[in-house]
Amino acid sequence: MNSTDYDTHRENVAGRSDVEDTPELVAYYKELERLNTAALWTVANKIEPWQPKSVSVPVLWRYQGLREHVLRSVSLVTPEKAGRRVIYLDNPGRRDVSAAVGWLYSGLQVMHPGEIASAHAHSSSALRFIMEGKGAYTIVDGHKMALGANDFVLTPNGTWHEHGVEADGLPCIWQDGLDIPLVNALEAGFFTVHPDLHQAVTHPVDDSVALWSAAGLRPHDLGWNKPYSPLFKYQWEPTYEALRRYAAGREDSPFDGALMHYTNPVNGGHVMATIGASMQLLRPGFVGKAHRHTGSFLYQVAKGQGYSIIEGRRFDWQERDIFCVPSWAWHEHVNTSRTDDACLFCFNDLPVMEKLSLYREEALVDNGGHQPLIAA
Amino acid sequence: MNSTDYDTHRENVAGRSDVEDTPELVAYYKELERLNTAALWTVANKIEPWQPKSVSVPVLWRYQGLREHVLRSVSLVTPEKAGRRVIYLDNPGRRDVSAAVGWLYSGLQVMHPGEIASAHAHSSSALRFIMEGKGAYTIVDGHKMALGANDFVLTPNGTWHEHGVEADGLPCIWQDGLDIPLVNALEAGFFTVHPDLHQAVTHPVDDSVALWSAAGLRPHDLGWNKPYSPLFKYQWEPTYEALRRYAAGREDSPFDGALMHYTNPVNGGHVMATIGASMQLLRPGFVGKAHRHTGSFLYQVAKGQGYSIIEGRRFDWQERDIFCVPSWAWHEHVNTSRTDDACLFCFNDLPVMEKLSLYREEALVDNGGHQPLIAA
Amino acid sequence: MNSTDYDTHRENVAGRSDVEDTPELVAYYKELERLNTAALWTVANKIEPWQPKSVSVPVLWRYQGLREHVLRSVSLVTPEKAGRRVIYLDNPGRRDVSAAVGWLYSGLQVMHPGEIASAHAHSSSALRFIMEGKGAYTIVDGHKMALGANDFVLTPNGTWHEHGVEADGLPCIWQDGLDIPLVNALEAGFFTVHPDLHQAVTHPVDDSVALWSAAGLRPHDLGWNKPYSPLFKYQWEPTYEALRRYAAGREDSPFDGALMHYTNPVNGGHVMATIGASMQLLRPGFVGKAHRHTGSFLYQVAKGQGYSIIEGRRFDWQERDIFCVPSWAWHEHVNTSRTDDACLFCFNDLPVMEKLSLYREEALVDNGGHQPLIAA
Amino acid sequence: MNSTDYDTHRENVAGRSDVEDTPELVAYYKELERLNTAALWTVANKIEPWQPKSVSVPVLWRYQGLREHVLRSVSLVTPEKAGRRVIYLDNPGRRDVSAAVGWLYSGLQVMHPGEIASAHAHSSSALRFIMEGKGAYTIVDGHKMALGANDFVLTPNGTWHEHGVEADGLPCIWQDGLDIPLVNALEAGFFTVHPDLHQAVTHPVDDSVALWSAAGLRPHDLGWNKPYSPLFKYQWEPTYEALRRYAAGREDSPFDGALMHYTNPVNGGHVMATIGASMQLLRPGFVGKAHRHTGSFLYQVAKGQGYSIIEGRRFDWQERDIFCVPSWAWHEHVNTSRTDDACLFCFNDLPVMEKLSLYREEALVDNGGHQPLIAA
Incomplete structure (x- = not known):
């Protein structure tokens, strides 16, 4: 910012800051700086955005x-x-x-x-x-x-x-x-x-x-009051089997197919105080719709192949690839196989978003729920 | 109670009621009755016992x-x-x-x-x-x-x-x-x-x-806020398998061998608001020690044979037999087989005892932790 | 019950028990008794009533x-x-x-x-x-x-x-x-x-x-994890003042005027694990409507005079009188003073009803929400 | 960082990263960068510090x-x-x-x-x-x-x-x-x-x-399930009075005198999901000891005068002054008046620290619990 450019965030909208720099104001701003202060209206529109714009890049x-x-x-x-x-x-x-x-x-x-x-x-x-x-x-x-x-x-x-x-x-x-x-x-x-x-x-x-790790059963004589799960290992085979049962027992989520959160068996909540994790199964041919939500998500392809469209860009993936979905980024997932399911492991900061009452989500309504692709 | 016997619960102990009937008092008691009232000291020792004495009989x-x-x-x-x-x-x-x-x-x-x-x-x-x-x-x-x-x-x-x-x-x-x-x-x-x-x-x-029923996994898109488990059926095979794993992974409880509570996967708590249930495994030759606790417990022998001593009386059991342990009754369990484990299903009112802060337990210390048998 | 009267609870309603005694059945019932058992259908309609009928009497x-x-x-x-x-x-x-x-x-x-x-x-x-x-x-x-x-x-x-x-x-x-x-x-x-x-x-x-006892303030360095309130005394003056503020700040409950529950400041819940308590203010001339709910309630008139109609009977009360409302009994309260408010202290077993998921309530819809009086 | 300086965070301590740059490694690091990756050991000691060092400055x-x-x-x-x-x-x-x-x-x-x-x-x-x-x-x-x-x-x-x-x-x-x-x-x-x-x-x-705002009383018929307090205003007079009662009723905290947290009356917790607030009273002549804890704290002097020593620097304050204590910064407070108490309002991110299991605190043990002053 040029030392005399204090008005770069102006918006001509009622209820928003819209103050033009004048020599008098700029002089005032400089005095404020000497007191370790500043005028809110020079940054208000920047620090109170209409909605999140993540600095993380989809990768x-x-x-x-x-x-x-x-x-x-x-x-x-x-x-x-x-x-x-x-x-x-x-x-x-x-x-x-x-x-x-x-x-x-x-x-x-x-x-x-x-x-x-x-x-x-x-x-x-x-x-x-x-x-x-x-x-x-x-x-x-x-x-x-x-x-x-x-x-x-x-x-x-x-x-x-x-x-x-x-x-x-x-x-x-x-x-x-x-x-x-x-x-x-x-x-x-x-x-x-x-x-x-x-x-x-x-x-x-x-x-x-x-x-x-017994479903619906709890040891009688083992207490646990720590802020994380006493179950430290979640094995692949029973997880995959559980996902398949879950996928068979209900309709898919339009966004995520069949998604299960790993949980702390003591209270049914997230596995740790700040990090949640999930595994999801996309049936053969699954074509998900787009939604967005707050929170940061990092996926690893545990099985299969397909692609995800994130903020209008397509990312093709296969087993072991890793990709991220930043906060409030539109995203949709597709399993390109006609015969095999695909599984995505994910960890995220959902516990933080939920505990701090900052979780919000939104489905894409236009265009049949699918993002238009941005030309490369 | 004879109409003039108001002092049948006297105890000669400091802090307890010890009031002898007199003609004046009895006359007073009768006046009180006409007002739908009574003198606490005539019943205090009865309604405030030193400890529970169940009216249920071990059967x-x-x-x-x-x-x-x-x-x-x-x-x-x-x-x-x-x-x-x-x-x-x-x-x-x-x-x-x-x-x-x-x-x-x-x-x-x-x-x-x-x-x-x-x-x-x-x-x-x-x-x-x-x-x-x-x-x-x-x-x-x-x-x-x-x-x-x-x-x-x-x-x-x-x-x-x-x-x-x-x-x-x-x-x-x-x-x-x-x-x-x-x-x-x-x-x-x-x-x-x-x-x-x-x-x-x-x-x-x-x-x-x-x-x-997936251990450590929770469906993403199924909410649940009812005061009971969304898992309605707990199958025998995985329960038995879980018990065996649990029994192998730690030392036995001296009283209960390996005991697991059936739980509500949403929150890890009891399956219903008023009734809890458990399955326990007694290894071949297990000889439990005696303890007692508040709450009422009804057992069914799901597998094996053995006996339980309840309030000094021995009850021999085999598969499908049912027996009860009343509140605050001493009890100890024995698997009489040298080769096969025994499993006891149980349901109880533990959720009531716990929520109302009325659960209390005690181990028998005398006699090596075993009750003397009462002569028949 | 006469030893041959096993069918006193019959109901001719689909889904209910309706089994007439026969010599064969009575013989069977007697055999069951020797095994410490009985036939459910002889008592089912009695132990599963359509709705609660309290054995407590309004007094x-x-x-x-x-x-x-x-x-x-x-x-x-x-x-x-x-x-x-x-x-x-x-x-x-x-x-x-x-x-x-x-x-x-x-x-x-x-x-x-x-x-x-x-x-x-x-x-x-x-x-x-x-x-x-x-x-x-x-x-x-x-x-x-x-x-x-x-x-x-x-x-x-x-x-x-x-x-x-x-x-x-x-x-x-x-x-x-x-x-x-x-x-x-x-x-x-x-x-x-x-x-x-x-x-x-x-x-x-x-x-x-x-x-x-500071509203909206909690001591920093005093922990508390007991199942009851650390505040042991609730004084009359601030309670009465709070009730008056509360009554002024909102519309009356049609049933209870302005009613506040005494709370545990640590968690906002009931004061003890099994007993709740409340104080309510009925404005001058308040005429409450009738409702009923599960749970047992005992009132003391802390201030004023009026009457309550309980299960169709009118009970006139003044300061220091005590009266009870049994479970599922219709009740409505009236302050007969045109100039002074009336206050009712109450303690009850609401914590039990709520924790065990047994609380239920119902408003009287007929007759303008008022019970017809039962002739004396 | 100079483009060839990847080893600026080395520590010669077992269990920490201590890898010296070599031409081969630097070439490797540059290849990694092209893949949007990097070697953990070049930054591990920086991103996993032994303890927090706030970037905020005491002001x-x-x-x-x-x-x-x-x-x-x-x-x-x-x-x-x-x-x-x-x-x-x-x-x-x-x-x-x-x-x-x-x-x-x-x-x-x-x-x-x-x-x-x-x-x-x-x-x-x-x-x-x-x-x-x-x-x-x-x-x-x-x-x-x-x-x-x-x-x-x-x-x-x-x-x-x-x-x-x-x-x-x-x-x-x-x-x-x-x-x-x-x-x-x-x-x-x-x-x-x-x-x-x-x-x-x-x-x-x-x-x-x-x-x-009635201490120990809750409206009967107003539900509340939002993640913040239904009480929106906490007035000064009752707060000050509560603090004085609290200060009189117990021994001072060596660090904070008498400190009360503003609470949500519905559950006794913090007032909002991410921000907590408190008011504390320092008696005339109070000389606090030093401690430090995680979380960021901003104080306003609501009443009185004194000083705080933060990370070895003395900050003299009087009514309406505002000062901050960064995370894990040593701090101690002194009321310099012999006759009047001093009150500090504070808001902070304690709810975040507590919910994410990141709160930790430590008392200064050396030097009688007082920080040595850093020469200006």
Whole structure:
């Protein structure tokens, strides 16, 4: 802004600010600055927009292409030196905060058999979604979990956690998802390295699944009052089966086909305090309609192929591709296969939007509910 | 009470009532009666006991013996004439309110292939637990459920519901459980017969299972704000499997082995507003310790054999037997098999006890945690 | 019931039980009795009524008349001998459980200056409402409260509590309200006498009022997680003033004029786990319409005069009179003064009805919303 | 960052990233950039700090000095042209988002008698705190409130609201507080101008106070399920009185003297979904100890004089001065008067910190709990 351009946000609309710069006003503005103040009407229309316009850009990260770069990092750095060996998704509109979309961070982590990353804890909430390999595991507060493709695992706010790949495994790649940018923005980030660098496994492997993953059943003698789910691992097979049952039992959502949220079995709510996650199934040939809502969403294609139109641009995707839908961006999904269903994993900041009463959604009514494509 | 015996509850303990009848006092008491009043100290020690002493009697209803009587009712009355053809469990201490224990009603209902009971709704909460047969079904608000042995099904407060057996089925017997005595005691019972006597099936069969029985997953687009679970049927096989996983993943409770509560997936709480239910597994050779707690509990042996000691008396049980544990009664369970596990289904009024802040429990410390047997 | 009269509850209505006794059936019923069982259809219509019919009788206890009997008890028993010197309200339909209405107990307690009742705790929830005198006080868990006419005070479930009158006071009478019958019915009553018979006052007098009675303000550093209000005393003057403001700020309820519930400031809910309480103001000349609802209600006239019609019978009341409205009984209130408002204090079991999803209400539509009077 | 400086955040600590730039790595990093990705280890130590370091700067805005500039705006712009005539507090560390501290906006608004600002609604939550003048009012969804000095008023998320000064009033200044920066950051901001530019007053003036500001009492027949308090105005006099009672009834908090949170009477929680507010009283001579916590806090001196030490710097304050405490900044407050108490109004983002499980606090243990002053 030119130092004399204070009126760049004027709108000639009743109830909005519409004050033209004059020499007297500009002099006044400069006096205000010396007092660490400013005139609201010079920025009101900017800071009170009619509706959200996300600074995040719709992006699709193609796994093909990205994968080799991720694998190459193995020869370039060790987990010891790197802390964690991760290539993160850097949204062109969010480079300043290292976010994939909105206030959500995401990266692809690779580990070789026998490697172990050091244990730490942080006030960020974290999750991972397994993409490939064999023998991956995560330990959360002494609970070890064995992980396979499309498994979804939590390492919540405040827990000690560490990752590794068994010595007899195969190189593993998974997607990390965290609220690091949000926690930093809220100036509430704490980080601790485990005093022993590694934690002991103090419970049977996968015990959180054994104890907490029974539908409609709750352990009698295990209390739980933490702000996240006691079930840390959500396996792919039962999730996929549940989705198929759900899809068969009702009509599709016009926007999302059959979508289920991962939940905290203790209260039926979101899995963690700041991050929600879901898996959705698009039937063969599903052609979704467009809607938009507040909140930031990052998708990984767990199965199948198709495309999404986001803010008028088409993004073709196949298994393992990752793409984002920024807040209030129009989006619609299509499964291009006539024979196979497609599944989209997603994590998002819905818990934040809901708790702060900021969630809002809208369906596209024009054009049969479909966005016109923007010419490239 | 003799009309001059007002002092039968005296206790010579500081802080308790200890007033001897005198002619003057008795005259005074009689005056009070004319005003619809009385002196608290004549009943205080009675109505404020040191601890609960249930009027319900521990009873075991042996299925063998009872079963033939239940079956015989088929030839004696029709569902049309009887409303429902049920033999109910009539606790000797609760005959005035037709309760099996405390304020819980329970009965054994029998239906033959092709029979249908009429649809109704009531403010009582109801459940059933299937004991034998083939082709049983229940319809709740248009949702039809097919039922097999050890399946547990809800017909909650206010829902239209009806039962039947498919024409190609076999005679079916199930246990009904209701809070009728409680709702009557609270003077809140309403009853309505369905205007058409039968309701239409408006959803796919077992859709509540398809939509709501995925562990750690919640349908995105199905709201639910009723005071009971949207999952109406809890099937035996996954319940048993969950119990086995749970039993394997942790140490036994000294009192209950591995016990899981059936839950409302929407909020993790009890299945209905007034009635809770659970299934527990006692490993081969399990010898439980004694404890007692408030609340009334009615058990059905879903699998196996063993015995329970209740208030010092031993009750041997085998599959399909039913027994009750009254409030604040000492009880301990034993699986007498060395090779097979035993499973106890139970329904109870825990939601009432918990919501009203009246739940309390205590472990037996003497005698190694085991009750001395009372000589017969 | 005559031993051969099993068919006294027959109803010739589809969906209801309508089975006539036959010799064969009667023989069958007798066999069932030997097994601690019975046939549901012999009692179904009785235990599943179309709607509630309370066993409690509408009663008005006139303070004039009762007062002298209460005062006379002072010369007849000491608090030490009596435990508490209370004349309780004995509803003719509830003598078996010593209830004033439904499952609610109430009594009038009298103490002379210098008298102290011993301290105890019980699982019943209790309250008192001060009727007359000077110098009354209650101590709850070390918090002492000074009490005046129309003050409302809690002695919740599990707290140590004791009552007394200061040596320089005047004889005091107050109404006690408890859920003793309910807690007994639920077989969850525990009673303990304080080991020292009296407790120390460990906080400033009336500190719960100082700390917790600020509208729209909450102490920063006082936690509270008990199932009852931390505010133990609700004083008359601010309550009356609040009611007048409330009555001025909106239209009357056709049934209740201006009615406010006493609340737990921590969560806005009822004051205790099982008992709710309210104060309502009827403007000069207020003529209420009739409605009915589940739950049991006991009223004390805190101010003014008028009458209530309950189940078609008129009960004229003036200050300090007490009357009850049983569950599902039609009732309507009238303030007969043209110049003064009338205030009714009430305590009830609404928390129970609401938590157990048993609350239901209905307005009278016929006859302009007024009950026809039943000839005496 | 120089394009070859990727290793500026290295830390030589086990578990942290410590990777030195090499030509090969730099080449790799540049390839990653082309794929909209980057290596986590180049930024990990930056985005996962050991603890928060706020970008907001502690600032004190002196009312003396600021006041004349605020008043001068009256002659410079009309409310019609300006939308609202507000001078906002522009934290030197938060100029990019127009925040006073963290994600909280605040400004001083001035209106002359007879002026009215246009009505609008937005997804931001707003409050005001009256500083001076006579005749100020706010209308929220048809509820008009008359406002005096130190009154606190809500204009919550989604409500139509407008402000004005009565024609017979005096020029008024008040402090606005909003979460505009937060809502913008979360990309959830919507703004609507009222179709008529002004709303009708549809309720009695101050009815929310009449209906909802009775301590320990709740209107029977007014439901409320919105995510903010139905009580829109918190008046100064009862607040001050409540604080004095509270201060008298217990020991001071070592950090905050006697601090009370403004609450939503419906549930005892914070007044709005994203913004909390409090008033605290520091006794004459109060010398607080230092602590720090997450969350952003903006204070206005409602009464008295003293100083606060924030991050080692002393800020002297008197009535109407405003100052901020950024997240995790050490702070301690002192009342320098020996005779008069001091009161600090504060609004903050505590609801956000608490709901997202990000609240943490710490007391200073060294140096007797007092910060050493940093030399100027």
